[in-house]
Amino acid sequence: MSKGRYNRIKDKVFQVFGISATFFGLILLAIFIAIILYMGLNRLSWDFLTALPSRFADQSGIYTAWIGTFWILILTTLISFPLGVGAGIYLEEYTEESGWATFLEINISNLAGVPSVIYGLLGLEVFVRIMQFGSSVLAGSLTLSLLILPIIIVSTREAISAVPSSQKDASMALGATKWQTIWNQTLPAAMGGILTGTILAISRAVGETAPLIVIGALAYVPFVPQSPMDQFTVLPIQIFNWVSRPQHEFVINAAAAIIVLLILTFSINGIAIYLRNRWQKKLG
Amino acid sequence: MRIRLFMFLFLGSFIVLSCGSGGEDKLSGRIKIDGSSTVYPLSEAVAEEFRAVAPNVRVTVGLSGTGGGFKKFIRGETAINDASRQISASEIKTAKENDIEYLELRVAFDGIAVVANPKNDWVDHVTVAELKKMWRTEAQQEVNKWSEVRSSWPDRPLNLYGPGVASGTYDYFTEVIVGESGASRGDFTASEDDNVLVQGIANDVNGLGFFGLAYFEENKEKLRLIPVDDGKGEPVKPTTETVASNKYKPLSRPLYIYVRKNAAQKKHIQKFINFYLENAGKLAKDVGYVAMPDSLYKVEQQKFESFTSSTSEKRTGTQNSDS
Structure with missing residues (x-):
């Protein structure tokens, strides 16, 4: 076999591998969504969105849960x-290139890898107990904020470093201060x-259960929260609760809540x- | 988007506020319940019904587990703790240190079902001694086949399933079967979600496991219920009757709520507890548990009565919130 042919085969093999790797995730997601839709779609109704939790699966709803999720989202x-x-x-x-900057950087990337339950424990001690916020929407939002801060920081840095330095230099050359350059x-x-980074981080926070239970x-x-100091529940907790109930009807409720x-x-x-698209067009 | 949201919030608060005018009762306040996820459905049902009686009382129920709930309860952070086991010695100690007085009330019974795969045709019953043989710590090395439990059983692998070590069901099972709460072999398939155990055993001919009776009742066609013999030579299947009469021994257990004393001095909490004890029997059936005999609910009501009437002179400094 000639070397050229061998390399072409390698090329083909990798292409096939790449395609299957791409479709593996997509197909799993499609199967998951299909099952959830099949199970839960019929259960979705206006009543389901406006009813309180109940011991009767068919009268149960997610009113307080999705409003709680919205509160958490915004705060x-x-x-x-x-x-x-x-x-x-x-x-x-x-920051200049220095030991201090590297130290901060390593710690922030480490924080991004800490399991979310640990953030829950931290939140319980600091926000719920020491700062006396109780199990409130505020304590929950602060805990989730800590959880996603590393992601936002990293994506902010990446976005900023992608800005061409010629643009910044031009601004500085015209006599703008550092802050004016950053801001304008x-x-x-x-x-x-x-x-984009922030919103993706927040959509992760919205799906978190463990730290909030902690x-x-x-x-x-x-009841729905009327102030940040009120108690709350969120959709993932309601889903978690329903999935572990013995009655099959609750599992259907969970599927419907997952759709929401x-x-x-x-x-x-x-x-x-x-x-992202809008901003890109503006610049282009 | 945002305007819509505020409209929803506004409407939401309006609905909540307007609920207040319906009830004849002028009671108001907050009641914070946390604890066992096993007792949760019952407390949720009681809270749901209580809304019709006292719409201004805000009852919330959490499910951080019996142990997790007690941690908050003995710091005075919750008024009531749901528990699927009794309070432990170390929890009692912390409660004392924090000056928390409390009362234990039984609210319903639950049976722990021992189940196998429906294709399993060799098990007709199991004795408590055999369960111990399978589950004790040493069994991890010694017992890995059905035939090693009882010689007439086939030479097949024994695959065990049970609730996770954080659950009160696991604590109770190990306490009455192995003899020490929390002590068992570690190589069984554990899940905090009993539905996962149901699926596991339903797909494993060699499987055997235990979990709350309600999970068997909802999955009868996928599982086989195994009668348990506590040494009298008389295997008993868990049913509403055998659990309520405690004939299904030792795997019938009471479910508890714990009430904190200075919370119990408050009118709305007294009303709630009395309502709980009056209705728990009926509601227990709705959520898959077994009602206690009426006489037992009477006993618990009297216990609560004397608990609230004995005024505590002690000043407690560590907690003052009623929520």
Whole structure:
């Protein structure tokens, strides 16, 4: 066999491997979504969205759960976005190459790998007990903010470092201060990437159960939170609770709730894609 | 998007607020319940019904597990703890240190079912001694085949299934079968979700496992219930009757709620506990548990009565919230 032919075969083999690797995930996702839709679609109704949890599966709903999820979503965004972007700008624009910067960097990447339950324990001690927030929406949002901060910081840094230095240099050359350059040039150019990273991080937070159970988020909450200090429940906890019930009807409820959660995360991701495209066009 | 959300929140709060005008009862306040996920469905059902009686009382129920719930309860963070086992010695000690007084109330019974695959045609019953032989710590090295438990059983691998070590069901099972709570072999398939155990045993001819009776009742066609003989030579199947009469020994267990004393001084919590004890029997059936005999609920009501009427002179500094 000639060397050229051998290499062409290798080429083909890798192509096939690549295609199967791509489809493996996609097909699993498709099967998962098909099963969930098959199980839960008929259960979805306006009543399901507006009813309180009940011991009767067919009267049970996710009203307090999805409103709780929305509260968490909004508060977590408000808390984590400024903190994460601030830290990202600092690390990318204000630190010099030094031992200190490397130390911070390593720690932040390590934080991204810490299991979410650990964040729950941290939140329980710091926010629930020491700061006396109780098992409130605020404590939950702060805990989830900590959980996703590393992701936001890393994506902010990546987005900022992708901004061409010629653009920054031009601004500086015209006499702009560092902050003016960041605010008027770097941030607008990097915003697409920053927003995408943030939104993907938040859609991860929305699916978290474990840290919220640890800080004491509850499963049966027959009222919606009216302030950040109120108790709450979220969709993943409701799903977790239903999946482990013996009666099959609750599992169907769980499937329907998963559909709602999926719609929620998919639309968040959709917003991320939309924002990225819009920003890219603006710059182009 | 955002305007919509605020509209929802606004409407939501409106609905909650407007619920208040319906009840004749003027009771209000918060009741925070946490603890066992086994007892959760019962407490949820009671809380659900209680809303019709006292709509202004906000009852919330969590499911951080019996142990996780007790951790909060003995710090005074919750008013009531759901428990599928009794409070442990170390938990009692911490409660004392924190000046937390409490009362234990039984609210229903639950049977722990021992089940096998329906294709398993060799097991007609199992004795407590045999269960111990399979589950004790040393069994990990010694007992790995059915024939090693009883010689008339076939020479097939023995695959065990049980709830995770954090569950009260596991604690109770090991306590009454192995003789020490939390002590068992480690090489069994464990899951916090009993439905996973159901699936596992339903697909494993050589499987044997245990979990709450309700999970068997909902999956009768996929599993085989095994009668348990506690040494009297009389195997008993768990049913509503045998669990309630404690004839199904030793795997019938009571489910508990624990009430904190200074919470129990409050009117709305007293009302809730009384409501719980009056309705738990009926609601237990709805959620798959076994009601206690009426006489037992009366006993628990009296216990609670004398618990609340004996005023505690002790000042407790560590906790003051009623939630």
